[in-house]
Amino acid sequence: MTVGRALWRDQLSETEQASLSPGLPDNLNRRPDVLVVGGGIVGVATAVACVQAGIGSVVLVERDHFGAGASGGAAGLLIPEAHAHVDAPVLVNLGRLSLTNWQELQRILPGGVGLMHLDWREPDGTHHPQGRLNPLRAIASLARELEGAATGVNVTGVAVSGGRVQAVQTSAGEFTPGTVVFATGTPPRLEGLELRLPSHEVKGHMLVSEPTSLALPESVSGYASSIDGGRILIGGTLDHGDDERVVRPEIIANMWSDLEAAWPPAHEIRISHQWACFRPAHPDLLPVIDRIPSLRNAWLTSGHYKTGIMMAPATGRALAQWIGTGERPAEIVGLGIDRFSA
Numbered sequence: 001m002t003v004g005r006a007l008w009r010d011q012l013s014e015t016e017q018a019s020l021s022p023g024l025p026d027n028l029n030r031r032p033d034v035l036v037v038g039g040g041i042v043g044v045a046t047a048v049a050c051v052q053a054g055i056g057s058v059v060l061v062e063r064d065h066f067g068a069g070a071s072g073g074a075a076g077l078l079i080p081e082a083h084a085h086v087d088a089p090v091l092v093n094l095g096r097l098s099l100t101n102w103q104e105l106q107r108i109l110p111g112g113v114g115l116m117h118l119d120w121r122e123p124d125g126t127h128h129p130q131g132r133l134n135p136l137r138a139i140a141s142l143a144r145e146l147e148g149a150a151t152g153v154n155v156t157g158v159a160v161s162g163g164r165v166q167a168v169q170t171s172a173g174e175f176t177p178g179t180v181v182f183a184t185g186t187p188p189r190l191e192g193l194e195l196r197l198p199s200h201e202v203k204g205h206m207l208v209s210e211p212t213s214l215a216l217p218e219s220v221s222g223y224a225s226s227i228d229g230g231r232i233l234i235g236g237t238l239d240h241g242d243d244e245r246v247v248r249p250e251i252i253a254n255m256w257s258d259l260e261a262a263w264p265p266a267h268e269i270r271i272s273h274q275w276a277c278f279r280p281a282h283p284d285l286l287p288v289i290d291r292i293p294s295l296r297n298a299w300l301t302s303g304h305y306k307t308g309i310m311m312a313p314a315t316g317r318a319l320a321q322w323i324g325t326g327e328r329p330a331e332i333v334g335l336g337i338d339r340f341s342a
C-alpha cells in the first residue's frame with residue numbers, strides 16, 4: 001500500500017478518480033473467461049491486454065481501490081535504458097518492449113494514458129527518449145476500458161481440483177472463472193492455493209515540492225527531477241528493513257537537505273507531498289511471469305520491484321498471449337517460478 005499523500009491523485013479529474021473506485025457492480029459476471037486478481041498497474045494492464053487479445057470475458061477484482069498498492073506511489077518513470085548493462089537482459093528487453101507498448105496505448109486509447117516524454121541521459125551524456133506517467137492516471141485510463149471491474153473485493157481462497165482452479169472465494173461471494181491471473185504485488189497467500197515462493201517488500205520514500213520557477217541545475221539531475229508545473233520530485237529511497245506503514249519525516253528531511261547541500265536555492269522551496277510505498281520483490285529482484293506449477297488455468301505475476309510501472313503492458317500482453325495460445329511467449333523465458341525450486 002501507499003502511505004502519506006502522493007501527488008498523483010491530486011492531478012486527476014473527478015472522472016479519473018471515479019474510475020479508480022467502481023465498487024461492486026450488480027451485474028458483475030461471476031463466470032468470466034479470465035478473472036484477474038489485483039488492481040495495481042500490472043493487474044489492470046493484464047486485464048486490458050486480455051480484452052484486447054479477444055480471449056473472452058474479463059473481470060478484474062481489487063480489494064481496495066485501483067492503484068492502492070505500490071503502483072499508486074511509484075515515480076512513474078519508464079526508463080528501460082537505465083537498466084541496460086546493469087540488470088538481466090530479459091528485464092531490459094521486456095522493458096524496451098513495454099515502453100513501445102505504452103506508446104501504443106497512448107495512441108489507441110481514447111484520451112491516451114498520460115504518457116509524457118522524458119529525455120534520459122547516460123553518465124557519458126548520451127540521450128535516450130524515454131517516458132514518464134502519472135501511474136494513477138494510467139490506471140484510470142486502462143480501467144475505463146474494462147466492462148468487468150470491481151473494487152472492495154478481497155480474494156480469500158480458491159477451490160482446486162483436477163489440476164484446475166474451479167472456484168475463487170471472495171468477500172463478495174464466489175467466482176467460477178475459466179482462467180485466473182494473480183497480479184497481487186507479492187504472491188497471494190490464499191486458502192487452498194499451494195504457492196510458496198520467497199518474496200519481500202522494499203519500502204521507498206518519495207517527495208514532491210511546491211511549483212517553483214527556479215530551474216534545477218544539471219548537477220543534481222541524477223537525484224532530483226523537474227516534473228509538471230515546475231515541481232521537483234525526489235525518490236525513491238531504498239529503506240531496507242523498514243516494513244512499518246508510515247512516512248518517516250526524518251527521511252523526507254534528509255532527502256531535501258541532500259538537495260539543499262548540492263543546490264542551496266532549494267532552501268526557499270517548500271515540500272508539498274510526501275509518501276512511502278512498498279516495492280514487491282523476489283530474492284533475485286526479477287519479476288515472476290508464469291503459470292502456477294500443477295495448475296493448468298492459473299497464472300502469477302509478482303515481484304516487479306522497481307520496474308512494475310514500466311513493465312505492466314508487456315507483462316499483460318505476454319500473459320494474454322500465453323492464455324490465448326497455450327504457449328509461453330519467448331520474451332518472458334527466464335521469469336518462471338521454477339528458478340526458486342532449488
Ligand SMILES: Cc1cc2nc3c(=O)[nH]c(=O)nc-3n(C[C@H](O)[C@H](O)[C@H](O)COP(=O)(O)OP(=O)(O)OC[C@H]3O[C@@H](n4cnc5c(N)ncnc54)[C@H](O)[C@@H]3O)c2cc1C
Nearest residue numbers: 038040042069071075076077155185204236307308309310
Ligand atoms: C518509491 C517507489 C518508486 C517507484 N518508482 C517506479 C518507477 O519510477 N517506475 C517503475 O516502473 N516502477 C516504479 N516502482 C515500482 C512499482 O511501483 C511496482 O513495481 C509496481 O507498482 C508493482 O505493481 P503491481 O500491480 O504488481 O503491484 P501493486 O501495485 O502492489 O498492486 C497489487 C494489487 O493487488 C491487490 N491485492 C493483493 N491481494 C489481493 C487479494 N487477495 N484480493 C484482491 N486484491 C488484492 C492490492 O490491494 C494491490 O492493489 C516504484 C516503487 C516505489 C516503492
